[in-house]
Amino acid sequence: MSNAPEEGGNSGGILIGVGHAERQDDGVGPYVAKALARHGLPAVAHEGDGSGLLELWESRPACIAVDAIGQLGEGQPDAGRIHVFTEIDDETFARTAFVHSSHRVGLPEAVALGKALDRLPDRLIVIGIVGATFGFGCALSPAVAASAERLIACLASADEPFGQDAMAALVQL
Amino acid sequence: MTDSTRIIQVDALARVEGEGRFKVKLEGDRVVHSEFSIFEPPRYFEGLLRGRSFRDAPDVTSRICGICPIAYIMGACLAMEDALGWEIPQPIVDLRRLIYCGEWIQSHVLHTHLLHAPDFLGLQDSIELAKSNRSLVESGLSAKKTGNRVMEVIGGRSVHPVNTRVGGFYSAPAEEAIRALLPDLERGEAQSIAALDAFSGFDFPDLEVNYLFVALRHETDYPIAEGRIVSSSGLDIDVAEFPEHFVERQVPHSNALQGITAEGQPYLVGPLARFNLNANRLPADILALAERAGLVPGCRNPFKSLLARQVETIYAFREAARLARAYVPPEPSFIDAPLLAGIGHGITEAPRGLCYHRYEVAEDGAIVSATIVPPTSQNQRQIELDLVSTVERFHDLDDDDLQWRCEQAIRNYDPCISCATHFLKLDVERA
Numbered sequence: 001m002s003n004a005p006e007e008g009g010n011s012g013g014i015l016i017g018v019g020h021a022e023r024q025d026d027g028v029g030p031y032v033a034k035a036l037a038r039h040g041l042p043a044v045a046h047e048g049d050g051s052g053l054l055e056l057w058e059s060r061p062a063c064i065a066v067d068a069i070g071q072l073g074e075g076q077p078d079a080g081r082i083h084v085f086t087e088i089d090d091e092t093f094a095r096t097a098f099v100h101s102s103h104r105v106g107l108p109e110a111v112a113l114g115k116a117l118d119r120l121p122d123r124l125i126v127i128g129i130v131g132a133t134f135g136f137g138c139a140l141s142p143a144v145a146a147s148a149e150r151l152i153a154c155l156a157s158a159d160e161p162f163g164q165d166a167m168a169a170l171v172q173l
Numbered sequence: 174m175t176d177s178t179r180i181i182q183v184d185a186l187a188r189v190e191g192e193g194r195f196k197v198k199l200e201g202d203r204v205v206h207s208e209f210s211i212f213e214p215p216r217y218f219e220g221l222l223r224g225r226s227f228r229d230a231p232d233v234t235s236r237i238c239g240i241c242p243i244a245y246i247m248g249a250c251l252a253m254e255d256a257l258g259w260e261i262p263q264p265i266v267d268l269r270r271l272i273y274c275g276e277w278i279q280s281h282v283l284h285t286h287l288l289h290a291p292d293f294l295g296l297q298d299s300i301e302l303a304k305s306n307r308s309l310v311e312s313g314l315s316a317k318k319t320g321n322r323v324m325e326v327i328g329g330r331s332v333h334p335v336n337t338r339v340g341g342f343y344s345a346p347a348e349e350a351i352r353a354l355l356p357d358l359e360r361g362e363a364q365s366i367a368a369l370d371a372f373s374g375f376d377f378p379d380l381e382v383n384y385l386f387v388a389l390r391h392e393t394d395y396p397i398a399e400g401r402i403v404s405s406s407g408l409d410i411d412v413a414e415f416p417e418h419f420v421e422r423q424v425p426h427s428n429a430l431q432g433i434t435a436e437g438q439p440y441l442v443g444p445l446a447r448f449n450l451n452a453n454r455l456p457a458d459i460l461a462l463a464e465r466a467g468l469v470p471g472c473r474n475p476f477k478s479l480l481a482r483q484v485e486t487i488y489a490f491r492e493a494a495r496l497a498r499a500y501v502p503p504e505p506s507f508i509d510a511p512l513l514a515g516i517g518h519g520i521t522e523a524p525r526g527l528c529y530h531r532y533e534v535a536e537d538g539a540i541v542s543a544t545i546v547p548p549t550s551q552n553q554r555q556i557e558l559d560l561v562s563t564v565e566r567f568h569d570l571d572d573d574d575l576q577w578r579c580e581q582a583i584r585n586y587d588p589c590i591s592c593a594t595h596f597l598k599l600d601v602e603r604a
Contacts, residue, residue, distance in 0.1 A: 047239070047332050051283075051317045105287055109300065116303035117311060 013062035013121075013162025015043040015155070016053065018107055025079075025131030025144045029066040032148050039156040050110035054119050062123040062162035064170070066151070067107050068144075069128035079132035080143030082151065082173045086125055088115065093126070125167050127151065195560055195579070202568045209557040210426040222543040227253045227512075227534045228339055234530070234545060235333045240283070243276040243324070244523030246337045247398050248530040248545070253339045255413075256517025256534045259510055264503035265341040266399075267496055268327060271351075272334070273397050273521070274493035275323025278316055278361065279331070280524035281444075281486045284587040286313025286368065289479055292581040293375035309371055312364040316486065319357040323493060326350050341507030351500040358497060362490035366462060369483045373466035377476045378578065380566050382559060384473055385438055386446035387419075387551075389522050395454040395488055396447065398521040403450055404440070413518045415529050421546060432551030439554040442526025443586065444481035445472065459488055475559055475585040482524075482587070512538045523548050525587055549588045556586055 017033025019026045030045035037043045046052060048067070057063040071078060085093045088111050105113075107126065114120040129148065132141040140148060151173060158166040198206040218237055222230060230253055234245035247269060254261060286309060287299040296302050303310040321331035326346050328334020336343050386405040389396035402410050402418075410418060419440075421430035433439055452460055452470035463469070468480040514536040520529050526548030533541040563582040567575055 049321075049332070051314050052321065052331075054314065055318060105283065105299065109298070112300040113303055113310070113314075116300055117307060117314075 012042055012060065013064070013123075014057060014060055015041060015064045015066065015161075016056055017043065017045045018048045018053070018065060018067040019045075020047060021045065022136065022138055024133045024135050024137050024139065025129075025141055026068045026134050027138065028068050028129050028131065028140055028144050028148050031140060031145075032066045032151055035148075035152045036155055039152075041155065041161060048106050050105035050107070050113060053107060053110040054114055054117075057121050057124070058114070058119040060121045062167065063121040064125050064127065064155070064162070064167065065107060066127045066129070068131040068134070071130055078130050079141060080147040081130045082147050083128040083130070084125060084171045084173060085128065086171065088112075088120075088124060088126065123162070123164065123167055125170055127170065127173075195557075195583075197560065197564050199564060199568060202565060204561045204564050207557055207561050207564075208426045209553065209560065219543040219545055222532075222540045225540055227257070227532070227538045227540055230530075230532065230540065230543070231337055231339060232333075232335070237545070237547065239332050240280050241276060241523045241525065241528075242333045243273050243328075243337075244521055244528045245530075245545075246334065247273060247521045248519045248523075248528050249532075250337065250339050251398065251519030251521065252517040252530040252532050253519070253534065254517065255519060256515040256532055257339075257510065257513055258515065259340060259508060261341065261508065262503060264501060265507070267499070268342065268345070268503060269337075270397055271493055271496040271500070272324055272327040272337075274489040274496070275320045275327070275331075277320070277397070277489040277524050278486055278493070279320030279324065280587075281482045281489070282313045282316040282320065282365075284524075284584075285372070285479055285482050285486065286310060286316070289482075289581075289584050289587070290372065290375075292577075292584060293372075293377075293479070306371075309368060312368055316361050316364060316368075316490075319354070319361045319490075322357065323354060326354060338507055340509055341503065341505075343506065345502035345504070345506040348500060348502055351497050354497050355494055358490050358494040362487055362494065365483065365487045365490055369462060369466050369480065369487065372479055372483055375479070377467070377474060378563075378567070378581075380475065380562060381473045382475055382562055384446070384555070385434070385440040386449050387440045387442050387527060388447040388450045389520065389527065390451055391454065393454070395451055395485075395492070396522050402520065402527070405446075405450065412520045415518060415520060415546075416531065416544075419529075419546070419551070421550065427553070429553060430550055431554045432546060433554055439558055440551065441555050442548050442551050443478065444485050444524075444526075445475065445478045446526065447522060448472070448481040448484065455484070455488060456491065459484060459491065462487065475582065478585045478587075512536060525549060525552070527551060549586070552586050552588070556583060556588065559583075559585070 015033055015036055017029030019029035021027040021030040033043040033045045129144055131144055155161045160166055196208045197204050222233055230249040231246040234249045235242040237245050291298055291302045299310060324331040324334055329336040389400035390403040391400035418435050419432060420435055421432050424431055449470055463484040466480050468477055516533045518531050520527055528548055529546040531544040535541050559582050560579055563579055567578050
């Protein structure tokens with residue numbers, strides 16, 4: 001793996017798994033981050049405070065943020081569906097996707113603030129995984145767990161997981 | 174509803190924590206009916222604590238709020254130590270004050286810079302503010318980072334710190350780690366003074382409310398986690414007397430209890446109350462900065478709570494730096510002693526105001542009963558009345574502007590609605 005965990009500094013890419021590990025599917029971000037860290041990738045779990053996210057990704061060339069999201073359309077039984085956001089200027093991304101954040105300055109606000117303040121990495125991809133249940137507990141629902149494993153396998157097997165090609169390939173998930 | 178009836182509705186009030194709804198009926202320029210409804214379900218923390226060890230209370234109650242966990246941790250610690258008769262050495266008291274300064278800083282600047290300031294500039298949110306006043310947002314983010322860092326260094330992490338315990342801290346931070354905070358703390362004070370200057374130029378709506386202010390007051394210091402409870406009507410009582418003077422009541426339209434005095438009067442806690450009751454406990458130069466910014470002792474304009482919050486941010490940076498310079502790791506980092514059955518009370522000044530804890534502990538250390546009164550519950554009735562005052566004072570505004578002004582009035586409180594409520598839906602019915 002070319003992107004080994006750094007001893008310090010912000011010179012490489014980073015994966016940030018956003019969410020709460022004890023709120024069922026909201027924990028999919030931390031679940032992915034911990035798994036990839038075990039594979040040796042620079043990956044951290046984060047509770048989602050926007051100012052903290054800005055600190056984590058600024059000055060880095062690339063960032064992949066993974067978070068749970070609600071259903072993007074009514075009546076769609078699409079738990080586990082992976083949405084890859086590369087167009088962060090999209091209003092639907094900023095305003096409606098991450099409905100389960102309990103903080104008013106969360107991931108979408110951090111992305112918008114980072115854009116306004118020139119504090120975004122050169123390459124940023126946000127991966128939203130539609131959750132089914134957000135109650136108390138550490139277990140992911142089966143559909144979300146399957147999608148998480150698919151994402152983990154994809155990134156863990158990439159030669160350059162934060163390279164342009166690998167990040168572009170995430171859209172195919 | 175007549176032909177002239179107008180309804181203003183806010184389905185989701187942004188830039189607060191929690192879910193709630195407000196409905197007001199206007200006849201001419203008079204509000205004839207108002208309801209501030211909190212429909213977030215009860216959270217049962219007091220019930221969860223019964224039967225658990227007294228040592229669990231700080232960590233369990235910390236989860237009440239991700240923004241102000243220290244308020245709950247410290248309130249629980251103080252109450253348990255009161256119940257058990259433990260005397261806490263001054264070095265531990267000082268380290269607690271230092272981590273509490275970190276919480277004040279991160280909580281206050283999140284609200285002033287990112288959530289409340291846009292109201293005064295006609296902007297929708299901090300993202301628009303970042304485009305029009307980049308330096309203000311940058312300084313807010315920088316200050317929040319420093320506040321978070323103080324909490325991480327002392328508490329192990331900034332959200333729900335884990336190094337705190339009844340009796341002190343599991344381990345004392347190294348002297349170098351605390352000293353390393355100093356440059357950011359000193360820079361933070363300077364940036365906060367500049368931000369106060371910027372805020373002083375805002376157009377503050379002209380509204381005076383006849384508040385009953387309630388806050389802690391300490392013999393020498395600006396109050397954070399020590400002092401007696403005082404009020405603007407002359408009350409001066411020990412912390413243990415809180416339940417005799419302040420009560421909570423259930424109202425049909427809200428899931429959260431409303432705090433009132435034993436005589437049935439609403440009251441205000443938080444930065445404006447603290448400032449008005451403790452202005453002479455601020456360093457003279459900081460009080461001068463406040464007055465230069467337009468915040469003078471006795472201020473009853475709720476919109477100027479923004480200034481009070483920012484003055485407290487300056488003070489918190491100054492105080493944190495003082496404590497960091499003087500820091501010597503407490504040895505031992507906590508005290509422990511034989512258990513005694515008892516009842517204990519603890520009150521601290523959370524960023525949003527008084528946060529009260531009362532516990533009864535059995536001889537085996539099990540919690541028999543728990544009572545927690547968060548600041549937003551205490552302010553809830555006053556928020557309702559502020560909205561009535563705001564609607565009556567500004568009823569000439571069109572519906573959109575009146576709605577904006579009402580939302581701004583609610584954000585004067587920086588309501589931690591997760592501790593007591595969530596979104597706000599506003600209906601104004603005009604007859």
